[in-house]
Structure formats: structure tokens, C-alpha cells
Amino acid sequence: xxxxxxxxxxxxxxxxxxxxxxxxxxxxxxxxxxxxxxxxxxxxxxxxxxxxxxxxxxxxxxxxxxxxxxxxxxxxxxxxxxxxxxxxxxxxxxxxxxxxxxxxxxxxxxxxxxxxxxxxxxxxxxxxxxxxxxxxxxxxxxxxxxxxxxxxxxxxxxxxxxxxxxxxxxxxxxxxxxxxxxxxxxxxxxxxxxxxxxxxxxxxxxxxxxxxxxxxxxxxxxxxxxxxxxxxxxxxxxxxxxxxxxxxxxxxxxxxxxxxxxxxxxxxxxxxxxxxxxxxxxxxxxxxxxxxxxxxx
Amino acid sequence: xxxxxxxxxxxxxxxxxxxxxxxxxxxxxxxxxxxxxxxxxxxxxxxxxxxxxxxxxxxxxxxxxxxxxxxxxxxxxxxxxxxxxxxxxxxxxxxxxxxxxxxxxxxxxxxxxxxxxxxxxxxxxxxxxxxxxxxxxxxxxxxxxxxxxxxxxxxxxxxxxxxxxxxxxxxxxxx
Numbered sequence: 001x002x003x004x005x006x007x008x009x010x011x012x013x014x015x016x017x018x019x020x021x022x023x024x025x026x027x028x029x030x031x032x033x034x035x036x037x038x039x040x041x042x043x044x045x046x047x048x049x050x051x052x053x054x055x056x057x058x059x060x061x062x063x064x065x066x067x068x069x070x071x072x073x074x075x076x077x078x079x080x081x082x083x084x085x086x087x088x089x090x091x092x093x094x095x096x097x098x099x100x101x102x103x104x105x106x107x108x109x110x111x112x113x114x115x116x117x118x119x120x121x122x123x124x125x126x127x128x129x130x131x132x133x134x135x136x137x138x139x140x141x142x143x144x145x146x147x148x149x150x151x152x153x154x155x156x157x158x159x160x161x162x163x164x165x166x167x168x169x170x171x172x173x174x175x176x177x178x179x180x181x182x183x184x185x186x187x188x189x190x191x192x193x194x195x196x197x198x199x200x201x202x203x204x205x206x207x208x209x210x211x212x213x214x215x216x217x218x219x220x221x222x223x224x225x226x227x228x229x230x231x232x233x234x235x236x237x238x239x240x241x242x243x244x245x246x247x248x249x250x251x252x253x254x255x256x257x258x259x260x261x262x263x264x265x266x267x268x269x270x271x272x273x274x275x276x277x278x279x280x281x282x283x284x285x286x287x288x289x290x291x292x293x294x295x296x297x
Numbered sequence: 298x299x300x301x302x303x304x305x306x307x308x309x310x311x312x313x314x315x316x317x318x319x320x321x322x323x324x325x326x327x328x329x330x331x332x333x334x335x336x337x338x339x340x341x342x343x344x345x346x347x348x349x350x351x352x353x354x355x356x357x358x359x360x361x362x363x364x365x366x367x368x369x370x371x372x373x374x375x376x377x378x379x380x381x382x383x384x385x386x387x388x389x390x391x392x393x394x395x396x397x398x399x400x401x402x403x404x405x406x407x408x409x410x411x412x413x414x415x416x417x418x419x420x421x422x423x424x425x426x427x428x429x430x431x432x433x434x435x436x437x438x439x440x441x442x443x444x445x446x447x448x449x450x451x452x453x454x455x456x457x458x459x460x461x462x463x464x465x466x467x468x469x470x471x472x
Binding site: 078079081082083084085086087089090094097098101102103104105106109110114117118119120121137139151221222225228229230231232233234235238269273274275276277279280281283284285287288289292 | 357358359360374375376417418419420421423424426427428430431432433434436437438440441444445446447448449450451452453454456
């Protein structure tokens with residue numbers, strides 16, 4: 001089977017449970033593949049044809065990786081959010097869901113990407129963690145929500161996740177991984193099954209392995225600025241990190257995985273403290289809305 | 298870090314900030330410095346502390362800590378106090394899934410760890426519910442206004458690494 005068919009098969013398998021346009025750019029990618037001249041050939045390709053097809057396919061992969069399309073970013077985020085929700089459903093308290101969306105949307109409006117389809121949700125789990133997905137999807141666990149004592153602390157958590165999206169942290173990592181994994185398999189003439197596995201596991205790998213520490217520190221720094229722009233206490237993230245540390249000592253199970261895979265709260269606090277300037281310090285004042293979270297429990 | 302949150306005291310007096318009482322733990326000062334009567338650079342000095350001096354952390358407010366250095370009780374900035382990381386031990390807990398290198402994860406919900414997420418199947422029905430909760434900008438602004446929130450103009454803090462890596466990022470505009 002030539003490389004063209006390998007790529008097409010991979011796309012077909014990848015999109016079995018999703019529409020083509022939902023798979024981050026592979027919808028468009030597949031359309032472009034169809035237009036390649038060798039795709040319609042039923043005869044065995046010559047070596048030179050194979051080579052040119054591989055080159056064309058790789059060029060398309062490079063194009064996918066380099067794309068700056070918001071539409072593809074949002075589609076990728078929808079897939080990621082949908083997969084997370086496949087493992088943990090939304091909490092049934094609609095009042096909380098509405099509240100988190102109102103607070104989060106206002107903070108996102110202070111960012112450089114106010115026009116994304118910002119959507120927030122609280123996951124029905126007692127464990128403590130938060131997620132963001134490309135395109136503006138943010139999910140926090142009910143366990144984390146319950147640890148937050150003020151709206152300022154909620155804003156700090158949401159600001160951190162919003163910053164990940166603003167900086168396209170996940171999007172860029174997935175694109176890079178896609179290029180490396182799919183491109184290498186194509187070039188090495190590996191079997192179709194392997195290519196399909198790579199394609200289908202990309203989102204799962206992303207969610208499991210995540211980001212490097214520098215991205216987390218950047219999200220901490222810029223997240224507190226976003227929250228402060230919206231009128232919240234710029235130091236609230238320190239309070240959240242202290243709560244995480246304390247809660248981790250009481251209930252290691254709830255946070256064990258988070259602590260094993262995230263920078264330690266105390267280290268994150270040190271990184272934040274390093275960059276505090278006068279403007280940020282001046283914004284370290286509890287907001288008038290700090291107590292509002294009590295009405296949304 | 299040895300700071301431990303023991304009780305949370307909302308204290309809107311004075312500067313209207315959050316004062317957090319902590320257990321008293323020994324820390325050390327990173328430089329010779331004045332300890333201030335209030336958590337403000339404009340506050341009067343309550344006394345002096347010496348580099349390397351062991352202090353007890355009494356409370357925290359914003360980016361400040363109140364310490365007891367000998368007989369002197371005063372405030373200093375968090376970055377003037379040596380912060381030891383007691384969380385490092387927690388960070389290395391065996392969980393059956395280890396991070397490699399400097400890769401960290403954004404996952405980790407109980408019952409939803411890395412392995413589960415890798416195997417997770419999309420749930421379009423639940424995603425539709427999520428999408429239905431999306432709020433528009435105007436509603437969110439109105440809610441902020443109801444909470445008496447006031448927006449601020451504030452720049453991101455640029456580190457050396459960031460400045461280098463974002464030279465070509467035209468989309469990242471300052472507010």
C-alpha cells in the first residue's frame with residue numbers, strides 16, 4: 001500500500017467516532033489529500049510516484065503543524081473537552097456551572113483573545129485538578145472548586161487555565177507531536193495500524209503528559225495578571241497554592257497525581273513571588289466580589 | 298515551603314486585604330532588612346532583621362509575610378524570606394504514573410488519571426451540555442459590575458526567556 005493510502009486509512013480510522021471537521025484540522029487535511037493525483041490511482045505506483053506522494057503528504061503535515069487557524073484550534077479543543085467529559089461528567093448543579101461561566105468569561109474578556117468561544121465547566125469529581133483545552137474550553141473539578149474560599153481564588157484558577165489557552169500551550173504541543181509521530185511513521189514506511197494508533201492516541205497522550213514546567217509557570221504568572229485585570233486580588237493564586245499544599249497533606253490520594261506531575265505548589269509560589277512588580281503588588285487586594293462564591297455552593 | 302495555612306481570617310480592616318494566620322515555622326531572612334509595621338513599602342520600620350536570621354512566620358497578606366525575628370515583629374515581602382519546599386516530598390509520591398523529565402501534566406482527576414484519559418472516548422452529549430452553559434461577554438460584564446469589580450490595566454511580566462521567545466509573536470498584544 002502506498003503512503004497516500006496509509007494516510008487516508010489513518011484519517012478514516014481516526015474519524016470513526018467523530019466527524020472529519022471535529023478532528024483538529026484533519027477534515028481539511030483529508031480534503032486536500034483527496035485532490036492529490038495519486039490518490040485515485042488503482043495501479044501500483046512507481047518508486048518515483050511513491051516518493052513524490054510521500055513528499056506531498058509530508059508537506060501537508062507540515063502545513064497542519066504550522067497552521068494558525070482558530071477554527072482548527074477550536075475543533076481540537078472541542079475534541080479534548082469531549083474526551084475529558086467522556087471520563088468525568090459535568091456536575092449537575094447548574095447554578096455552579098452558570099457562576100463559573102460568568103466569572104470565567106469576564107476574565108477571558110480581559111485577555112488578548114476575547115473572541116474565542118470561552119466555555120467553562122465543573123466536573124463531577126471530588127479529586128482536585130483543572131484542565132484547559134485549545135480554543136477556550138476550561139474544566140475544573142468539583143474537588144478543586146470546593147477548596148476555593150473566595151471568588152478571587154476561583155478567578156486565579158480560571159485565569160491560570162485561560163492563560164494556557166491564550167498562549168496556545170496545548171495546541172502547539174499537539175501540533176508538534178502530530179508532526180513528529182505521523183511524519184516519522186510516514187517516512188519510515190511503518191504499518192498502517194501503527195499510524196492509526198498514533199493518530200487516535202494523540203489527544204489522550206496530550207491530556208496524560210501535558211505541558212512542560214515553563215508553560216505552567218507562565219500560566220501562573222499571566223493568569224494572575226488576567227484575574228487582576230478583571231478586578232480580582234493578584235495574590236489569590238498564592239492562597240490557592242497554599243490550600244493545595246495543605247489539602248494534599250490531609251488527603252494525598254486526591255492530589256497525588258497532580259503533585260506527581262505538576263511543579264510543587266511551594267515551587268510555583270516561589271516562581272510567582274520572583275516576578276511580582278509594583279503594579280501586581282498594588283493589585284493584591286481582595287475584590288468586593290470575594291464573598292460571592294458562598295452563594296454558589 | 299513551611300508556611301501552613303491553619304486558619305483563614307478575612308480581615309477587611311486597614312488595607313482591605315486578606316490576612317492569613319499561619320502556624321509558626323522557622324524560616325530565614327535572605328538579606329539584612331528593615332521589618333515594617335504594616336505590609337506596605339511606605340510603612341514605618343518596626344525593627345531590623347539580619348541576613349540568615351531565623352524568623353517565625355506569623356501571617357501572610359498579599360505578597361507579604363509577617364515575621365518574628367528575635368523580639369521584633371514586622372512585615373517583609375515574601376521574596377525576602379527563604380522558602381523551603383516541603384511539597385517536594387509530595388511531588389515524588391508514587392502514583393503508578395511518573396512524569397518524565399520536566400514534563401508535567403494538566404490531568405490527574407481521581408478516576409481520571411493519565412491512563413484513563415488516554416483511553417477516554419469522546420462524550421458529545423456531555424459536551425453539548427457544556428456548550429449550553431457558555432455565557433456571552435455582556436452577561437459576564439454585567440455580573441462583574443454587580444460584584445462591583447473594577448478592571449485594571451496591567452501588563453504581563455516579561456521574563457528574559459519570554460522576551461526572547463516572543464519576539465515573533467505578533468498576536469500577543471498588551472492590553
